[in-house]
Amino acid sequence: MSLSYTRGDELKLFFVKQQLLAKACGLFFYEWFYHTLVYCLVCFCRPVDQMAFSHTCGHKRKRNDISDIGDIVKKARKLDENTGDSELNLQLQEFKGIPRLALSWDDIQEPITQKQLTELIVFASLGMKQPSWCHLDNQNNVSGVNVTVLEGLGQLHFYKYHLQFKNLRKRYRIRCSFLNSLGASPLLSDIFNTELSISESTGPILAGNGPAPKNNFKENQEGHLNWHPITHKYGREAQGLTRYLLSTDEMGRKAFPLKGDPGCESFLCTDSDEHVTDSSPLYGLDCEMCVTECGKEVTRVSLVDSGGCCVLDELVKPERRIIDYCTRYSGITKALLKPVTTRLKDVQVKLKEVLPRDAVLVGHSLDNDLKALNMIHPHVIDTSLLYRRASGQRFKLKFLAEVVLNKKIQCAGNNGHNPTEDALAALQLAQYFINRGPRKVVELDLDGIWRGTCTVKETPQNGSIHSPDPPQSKIRFRDALQFTNRSAVHFSRVPGSDASQTSKKLTCSLDREVLSSFKREIPSCFFSLVEFSSFAEKTETLSDAKKYCLYQKMLARQREMCTVYVGPLPKDCTEKSVRKLFRRCGPIQSLRLTTTTQRTHAVIVFELLEGAFLAVNSLGDLMLDGCSVQVLRPVKESTLDLEVFLKELERDLLEENVIYVSGLSEKDISQVFCQFGPIKCMILPKKPPSGKLRRHAFIKYHNAESVDAALRSSAESNGGKMKVCKALTPLHLCSWTGQAYQSVDYNSGEGESIESEEGDCSVQQLCHESEVKDLMRKLDCKVGKLFKALPDKALSIILLPGQTRASGFFPGLCLIGVKNDSSL
Incomplete structure (x- = not known):
């Protein structure tokens, strides 16, 4: 042609x-x-x-x-x-010279991490090393960088409320799944406090301004206080101990054992009140571990009260054979444990008896101690998270004790640590933080002291290793922005915070005020962080269990969109024969034959929307062994507007000139479809764990005429085995059925667990659906206005951070665009 x-x-x-x-x-x-x-x-x-x-x-x-x-x-x-x-x-x-972001088709299919996102932000702002996962052309023409976070939202929300996000779909041509190991606020703080080596910082922008400065705390004290993760989270002034407790959500993200979490069914819960007060007693806890046939197990437990008195110090003999006593760190030897008869369950009982109901446990990397004890306690303060480095990393307990408390611990050399000494040090560090307040802690300049004194190799502590950065000159990202005269502003909603504390952080009480402040400041601002938190505040009163249930309901809705019912089937029809017939439409996640109906039907869940679409439209009326068989979608409230949703997906910018092909090998696909026009690219799915070749692909043409020609000619091709339709699945999604990015602990078959809890956590009860849709429309409108306010050639990043838990996670979504950029 x-x-x-x-x-x-x-x-x-x-x-x-x-x-x-x-x-x-x-x-x-x-x-x-x-x-x-x-x-x-x-x-x-x-x-x-x-x-x-x-x-x-x-x-x-x-x-x-x-x-x-x-x-x-x-x-x-x-x-x-x-x-x-x-x-x-x-x-x-x-x-x-308009900046343009380019990703390979393979990279688009991979989720990006916080580190990769930071690489792009740093390069776009300072012109250093190109990101490892994408390429930004004409970086020197970038007029500004904006990162906007829609707190409480994730990838599931975007596709659940896809029709409401018109601006997000129109303005941002690049979408990537996002894996968030932190919450939204820690993530933003970590971006600002990313440490760059001085040698790395001599990029095009910094090189033109002379040598990079040393990280002098005194010269940048206000900026240091504004963006340090400690003051960013806790404010500046001293508050009661309850302010420094880890929330249940934080405990989940930091892998603390929690009641009801998978893997914690056999853990013993302490007798604790639901709430504690600022006058509740603090107890320092530390454990030493050895390595047994089944991993790490506790060998010694120490507990000290608020006055520093040791109330429990017990040796514990593991039930399983010990492989390594870890004497160098634990001080435990075979001879020391030989006469011991105390077992883990005995120590659990003693701890439960000693701790009052309003006790607050304090420790350094306390999650390791509680997991070793197989115990759950809801009220904790972790000093390794309390005394965070500016980069977000953790300090060693030994270093903190020496610098903050002016006391030396862990000096026994190869004889190991004293857990009572470590428990007391953690307790006193927490008391110092509570009494002096975050500002005093930040003013200690622990990072500066660390960089000036750290010359020795790190050693493991309490079963975990917190390795510091090598002792070399560093500059934080926020300081590099200041050095290059690129102003940075953070717009957020922080209840009770004082906006007058800093000109670099503007706090507002409503999202619309955040937007108004942004419009006023953006002409003089190069780098901006914006937080819209109206949805997060609307759902903050919900328990973790209810939030989890809502996520599962959204997953169930996506499964329903990919589900078809086939029947009635002939009596001798088998799962194998049904699978063979329908797999030509696309990969099948699950297939089962019903036994509860009078006649046999099949319930098929496809991995992709295209599979269900083709099954209904091309195999809608079948004749199997003389029997008329229908292929129908489930009729539920969640699928009533499915046709509208599918039409919008077809018109999505990401699906422009893209078709979906199933039923052919890679070689055959290339030979058949190149005749309709030049192929821009062919996107092949990853191989499944089974190693079998996938027989479907996405093809992107240069123009709509080629797409129309391919669709018209597909009806009778290859004896009807080949199926073609317009693409519905964005390339960053591996599956609509939620299998790609969640832990196995979340998989519950065909949604049985969701159905059982439907009465407790229906969306109508928790948060009326129409209100949520209206809220999503308003958020989308604010993002559209924010985008319009950006200067031309500005890089805009929208982040839906998702939710992370110890037992699994629901992915976030990252949308990227350059104003006036028309490239993907």
């Missing part, structure tokens, strides 16, 4: 195109004439058949499919619009 242009016709079209480009880009006449002359010489020196505008299989050069001069003029008029996938538009962007 080719367009029969003559050599003269092609040159006429080229001259018009070049004139339009020259006019749009402000090129001088001589530059235009030079490029045109070179092109003419090349054209007349090559064979005519190579010069034709042809659609050839395997043609790698990107070209415009332009049928007449009117098309060129029409495209030229739309050069500045953020729509379309025009090669002409991309050429103009390169002339204009």
Whole structure:
């Protein structure tokens, strides 16, 4: 298939195109004439058949499919619009120097981490090393960087309320799943406090301003206080001990054992009140461990009260055979444990008896101690999280005791640690923090002291290793921004905070006030962090169990969208025969034959929406062994607007000129579909754990005409085994059924556990659905206004952080766009 242009016709079209480009880009006449002359010489020196505008299989050069001069003029008029996938538009962007973010198709399918996101932010702001997972062109023309966090939302919310997020779908052409190991606020704080080595910081921007400065705390005291993770979380002034307790959500993220969590069924819960007060007693706890056949087990337990008196110090003999006594760290030897008869259950009983109901446990990396004890306690203070480094990493207990308490611990060398000494040190560190307040702790400049004294290799402590950065000159990201005169502002809603404390952090009581403040400040601001927290505040009163239930209900809805019912089936029909028939539509997650109905039916759950769509539309009325078989979707409230949802997915910018193909091998797909037009790329799914080859793929064409041709010709191709439809699944999603990014502990079959709790945690009871939709529309509108307020050539990142728990996680979503960027 080719367009029969003559050599003269092609040159006429080229001259018009070049004139339009020259006019749009402000090129001088001589530059235009030079490029045109070179092109003419090349054209007349090559064979005519190579010069034709042809659609050839395997043609790698990107070209415009332009049928007449009117098309060129029409495209030229739309050069500045953020729509379309025009090669002409991309050429103009390169002339204009508009920043453009590029990802390989393989990278889009991979979720990004906090570290990778920070790489992009640092490079876009300071022009250092290109990110490892993407490429940002024309970085030196980036006019600003904005990171906006929609707190409490994740990837599931985006596709549940897909119809409400019109601006997010229109403005941001790049979407990646996001794996968040922190909450939203710690994540933002960690971005600002990312440490960059001085040698690495001599990028294009820093190099033009002289040598990078030393990280002098006194010179940047206010900025240090503003962005240090301690004051960012706790404020500046001293407060009661309850302010420093870990919330249940924080305990879940930090892998503390929690009641009801998978793997904690056999753990013993202490007798604790539901709430504690600022006058509740503190108890320091520390354990020493050995390594047995089944992993780490406790060998010694120490507990000290608020006055520093030891109330429990017990040796414990593990039930299983000991492989390593870890004497160097624990001080435990075979001879020491030989006469011991105390077992873990005995120590659990003693601890339960000693601790009052309102006790608050204090420890350093306390999660390790509680897991070793197989115990659950709801009220804890962890000094390794309390005394955080500016980069978010943890200090060693030995270092904190020496610098903060002016006392030396763990000095016994190879004889190991004294757990009573460690428990007392953790207790006193917590008391110091509570009495002096966060500001005094930050003013100690622990990071500066650490970098000046750390020359020895780290050793494990309490079963975990917290390795510091090597002793080299560092500069924090926020300091590098200040050094390069790139102002940074943080807009958020923090109840009770005083906005006058700093000009770099503006706090508001409502999301609309956050937006108004942003509009006022953005003309003079290069780097901005924005937090919209209206949804998080609406759901903050819900228990973790109810939040988890809501997530499971959203997963169940996605499964229902991928589900079809097939029947009635012939009596001798088997699962194998049904699977063989329907797998040509796409990969099947699960298939079962019903036994509760009078006649046999099959319930099929596909991994992708396309599978269910093709099953209904191409196999809707079947004849199997003389029996008429229907293929229907489940009729539920959650699927009533499914057709509208599917139409919007088809029109999504990410699915532009993309088709879904199933039932052919990779080789056959390439041979069959290249005849309809040049293929921009073919995206193949990852191999499943079984290692079997997938027989489906996504194909992206250069234009809509090729898509239409492929869809029209697919009906009778390959004996009906091949199935084709417009793509519905964004490339960053491996599956709609929630299997790719959640732990096995979340998998509960076909949603039985969800159905059993439906009465307790229905969306209507917890948060009325219409109100949530209205809230999502308002959030989307605010994001749209925020995007419009950004300067041209600004990088905009929208983050839906998701939810992380010790037993698994629900992924977040990262949307990225450059204002006036029309590339994917």
